[in-house]
Amino acid sequence: xxxxxxxxxxxxxxxxxxxxxxxxxxxxxxxxxxxxxxxxxxxxxxxxxxxxxxxxxxxxxxxxxxxxxxxxxxxxxxxxxxxxxxxxxxxxxxxxxxxxxxxxxxxxxxxxxxxxxxxxxxxxxxxxxxxxxxxxxxxxxxxxxxxxxxxxxxxxxxxxxxxxxxxxxxxxxxxxxxxxxxxxxxxxxxxxxxxxxxxxxxxxxxxxxxxxxxxxxxxxxxxxxxxxxxxxxxxxxxxxxxxxxxxxxxxxxxxxxxxxxxxxxxxxxxxxxxxxxxxxxxxxxxxxxxxxxxxxxxxxxxxxxxxxxxxxxxxxxxxxxxxxxxxxxxxxxxxxxxxxxxxxxxxxxxxxxxxxx
Amino acid sequence: xxxxxxxxxxxxxxxxxxxxxxxxxxxxxxxxxxxxxxxxxxxxxxxxxxxxxxxxxxxxxxxxxxxxxxxxxxxxxxxxxxxxxxxxxxxxxxxxxxxxxxxxxxxxxxxxxxxxxxxxxxxxxxxxxxxxxxxxxxxxxxxxxxxxxxxxxxxxxxxxxxxxxxxxxxxxxxxxxxxxxxxxxxxxxxxxxxxxxxxxxxxxxxxxxxxxxxxxxxxxxxxxxxxxxxxxxxxx
Numbered sequence: 162x163x164x165x166x167x168x169x170x171x172x173x174x175x176x177x178x179x180x181x182x183x184x185x186x187x188x189x190x191x192x193x194x195x196x197x198x199x200x201x202x203x204x205x206x207x208x209x210x211x212x213x214x215x216x217x218x219x220x221x222x223x224x225x226x227x228x229x230x231x232x233x234x235x236x237x238x239x240x241x242x243x244x245x246x247x248x249x250x251x252x253x254x255x256x257x258x259x260x261x262x263x264x265x266x267x268x269x270x271x272x273x274x275x276x277x278x279x280x281x282x283x284x285x286x287x288x289x290x291x292x293x294x295x296x297x298x299x300x301x302x303x304x305x306x307x308x309x310x311x312x313x314x315x316x317x318x319x320x321x322x323x324x325x326x327x328x329x330x331x332x333x334x335x336x337x338x339x340x341x342x343x344x345x346x347x348x349x350x351x352x353x354x355x356x357x358x359x360x361x362x363x364x365x366x367x368x369x370x371x372x373x374x375x376x377x378x379x380x381x382x383x384x385x386x387x388x389x390x391x392x393x394x395x396x397x398x399x400x401x402x403x404x405x406x407x408x409x410x411x412x413x414x415x416x417x418x419x420x421x422x423x424x425x426x427x428x429x430x431x432x433x434x435x436x437x438x439x440x441x442x443x444x445x446x447x448x449x450x451x452x453x454x455x456x457x458x459x460x461x462x463x464x465x466x467x468x469x470x471x472x473x474x475x476x477x478x479x480x481x482x483x484x485x486x487x488x489x490x491x492x493x494x495x496x497x498x499x500x501x502x503x504x505x506x507x508x509x510x511x512x513x514x515x516x517x518x
Numbered sequence: 519x520x521x522x523x524x525x526x527x528x529x530x531x532x533x534x535x536x537x538x539x540x541x542x543x544x545x546x547x548x549x550x551x552x553x554x555x556x557x558x559x560x561x562x563x564x565x566x567x568x569x570x571x572x573x574x575x576x577x578x579x580x581x582x583x584x585x586x587x588x589x590x591x592x593x594x595x596x597x598x599x600x601x602x603x604x605x606x607x608x609x610x611x612x613x614x615x616x617x618x619x620x621x622x623x624x625x626x627x628x629x630x631x632x633x634x635x636x637x638x639x640x641x642x643x644x645x646x647x648x649x650x651x652x653x654x655x656x657x658x659x660x661x662x663x664x665x666x667x668x669x670x671x672x673x674x675x676x677x678x679x680x681x682x683x684x685x686x687x688x689x690x691x692x693x694x695x696x697x698x699x700x701x702x703x704x705x706x707x708x709x710x711x712x713x714x715x716x717x718x719x720x721x722x723x724x725x726x727x728x729x730x731x732x733x734x735x736x737x738x739x740x741x742x743x744x745x746x747x748x749x750x751x752x753x754x
Contacts, residue, residue: 379618379622382611382615382618382619383619383622385608385610385611385615386608386611386619389608389609389610389611390606390608392570392602392606393602393606393608394619395569395570395589395590395591396568396570396590396591396594396599396600396602396606396667397591397594397619397620397622397623397666397670398591398592398594398595398622398623398670399591399619399622400591401591
């Protein structure tokens, strides 16, 4: 794939030339930026580790949402661009449950149970939204050209945003603080906030659950069978419509849980529009890992989270760009563009041209 | 009463009239061969019976029930199982998982026994049960496709070109197996371009031509028929 100097031997092509120049510039920027930052030594080793761990936490939230994109893509070859709103639905609805639990004191009396309850509730809300979305908006369009469900997804996205605005208002809400998540774990000079450990571990548990479901359970095998060949799956007696609905439901559940986990991690900023950026970031993560590929989405999410946390401080700050930490999104979306140019199949993905495209 | 009774079915691909009133019967315990050239409508006939396609006109009766246009996934638990053309194994599932999918509709205790039975029929599959189906040879994939179809414990097995793309040595093996499956009491509807082999194991046969039944007779008589010999058996 890497015909680095193809233009020297073959016929000269401006496209190849531009891509090669781009490649060299990117490598240069990264090397120079990192060199500058590291030689200045403004950031200590412990701080790098902290950034890395914060990145992993944020990344595991992206991963949970990214799984929803990838599951649906794997089975329908469709990007559900309303998935960010599925995430929002669970996160937004559960704020009210969290507030109620906080008012009664239950949230801090038995925090484990309370958080589990919240995750379950958010998961079910998002699952319901995802299932309704499939049933009402996407199923009637199955078999139509791929642009049609894509546009529908964008419409559904707006519909959901403004429905929830109508339901809960346009103001920002915040998840209440949970006391046991406030501390930090001290290992030598490295200080890891408890909430980050909570985020990472609970995301890991959910991902492991999904892995088990897809790899070991009967319905998981059916999901894989449907994603490979719908017609043959029908000949096995598999009800395709049910499996697709189930897939949307699972993706929705993960997104809803991610909503609560995200609420513990970043309490502020829960409102009807909150799904947009995480939605696109998670989509980026899914593409990064190879869309349709489940381990790819997990890896892509974690990778994006870490790059986003470390990249601005390492590369952008070193290049003398002011306020580098505000430029996380630049890093994330630059990654998306770069992946699409240089490795469209993603880290773990197979070449699309072979079968699925 | 016939196990399968196809009456005057007309099936279309868009505007293309693929089946123009095909009728035939399959009795319990028989092997019936559908032979014919490319595009004669053999595969379309199987797809119409298995529910992958809907006839625009005509009926399909199975075990006395009208199943015309019924959903494919619901027919599996009624005892109809189909091995699709080109095998259609799930390449990214292991051999064992493919067989699990064959038994998807079942929840009874007999699954384990059927798995043993299938492994007895195809010992090769047992050796490879942890292997991804996509990494196996064409012959092994064909075995897997047939084994998977048997896992639903069918009464009627629809086989679409089981010999396609296989080396001649393997073709004999496949037809041997089909005969053994019949001896276990499964009724078989076999679609084949390899008319020679098909008629050797079949009880009766139907010759399809441009979406219509051109000839029907016992397999022995069809083998002696001059037109069949010339057109499908390559005998001058």
